Ligand code: HEC
Ligand code: HEC
């Protein structure tokens with residue numbers, strides 16, 4: 224019995240070694256044609272596809288889940304998709320470039336194949352990419368919040384026509400005059416700016432997406448610092464890192480200057496979309512007196528606009544963006560920059576409820592930069608000569 228087992232193992236071992244040597248000789252011979260111009264044999268294609276599906280199914284088992292019904296998520300995903308995915312996969316009304324169509328495997332039309340994957344599986348593919356295919360991994364894999372925006376978009380994609388895609392991905396409709404005058408005055412920077420306009424506000428219209436920060440009214444120093452932090456990978460974001468890394472130094476400075484000088488067009492920022500007034504009251508207390516028992520300093524000590532130029536303004540900023548950034552600090556994801564270290568000591572001491580409250584409060588404050596200039600004093604009546 225023992226002898227039979229030993230013999231079986233020996234035979235199996237030899238077969239494995241022979242197969243290994245055979246595979247090596249086959250590769251060494253160079254006979255296999257790796258030309259992308261030749262399609263795979265049907266069997267090779269089937270095997271690769273089967274392997275891909277099984278690998279994704281197995282590895283995505285432990286992927287997290289999230290609620291995906293926020294329309295802001297879909298729009299943010301669309302904005303990124305247009306620059307980061309559509310060049311390979313194409314988009315409604317916009318097929319990919321003929322060069323891309325000569326890739327093997329060819330990046331598929333995601334409107335067609337996305338429904339064959341579950342949200343968890345799409346999340347896993349977008350996060351990790353696919354080996355040996357050219358499908359890249361997410362630039363900042365720790366930013367799961369951003370990955371969910373992509374998944375939310377991929378889920379909505381099959382039902383999207385070209386017009387709806389254009390509206391979401393490029394902000395084409397619904398936002399009046401995409402600042403044609405501002406593009407004209409900016410010369411070579413205009414090209415970069417037209418990319419920023421896909422997501423951020425133009426001079427004519429605010430960004431309707433509450434997950435995307437308003438830039439106008441921030442100081443040039445803060446905007447430059449933020450763009451450099453993205454470009455250097457110190458502030459992880461799979462959406463903004465590729466944007467900032469693509470800017471040369473002059474363009475980066477010009478864009479920061481441009482947004483710093485932007486008129487703040489949400490003067491009526493006091494409109495709060497969801498917060499109840501007692502929530503704003505609670506948030507106001509945190510902002511002005513902090514939470515002494517937890518060692519949280521008053522936010523306004525630094526965010527009232529009078530502090531250092533590199534301290535951002537929060538007045539009138541979208542509440543979901545503010546809350547999202549505070550959660551990043553709580554998860555240790557925005558702590559690697561010099562200034563990020565300051566907030567890293569503060570944000571983790573806030574409870575989830577306090578995060579929501581303080582975000583609602585800041586959104587409700589009309590931006591200081593938006594305050595109308597005081598009207599010029601009326602001319603004094605001429606004094607009577609005595
Ligand atoms: C450089 C080109 C390229 C870019 C950029 C790219 N992909 Fe891909 N993607 C591919 C290729 C190639 C495949 C593999 C197709 C295959 O295996 O048949 C793929 C596969 C996929 C798949 C699996 C589809 C399937 O059924 O096989 C998904 C989902 C996907 N990509 C989503 C995205 C998303 C989302 C982005 C942007 C964040 C993106 N891709 C960016 C090239 C790209
Ligand atoms: C696909 C949408 C998208 C595009 C295009 C885009 N941004 Fe952003 N931007 C975002 C998002 C989302 C954030 C928040 C990222 C984070 O969580 O750190 C952001 C953050 C920023 C910030 C940091 C703001 C703050 O308050 O800290 C700056 C500065 C910025 N973007 C500038 C630009 C510029 C300049 C361009 C054009 C070159 C641009 N963005 C293009 C979506 C976009």
Ligand code: HEC
Pocket residue numbers: 436509510519520521522523524525526533534535536537545546548549557560562563564565566569581
């Ligand atoms: C000691 C000064 C200081 C205090 C106090 C402070 N902050 Fe900050 N905060 C900063 C600095 C500096 C930054 C810029 C960090 C960076 O660029 O990485 C910042 C950034 C932020 C941002 C990101 C803004 C953006 O546009 O991305 C939010 C949100 C924020 N703080 C909220 C708060 C809240 C809420 C409180 C009160 C609970 C608070 N801060 C208290 C200094 C402070």
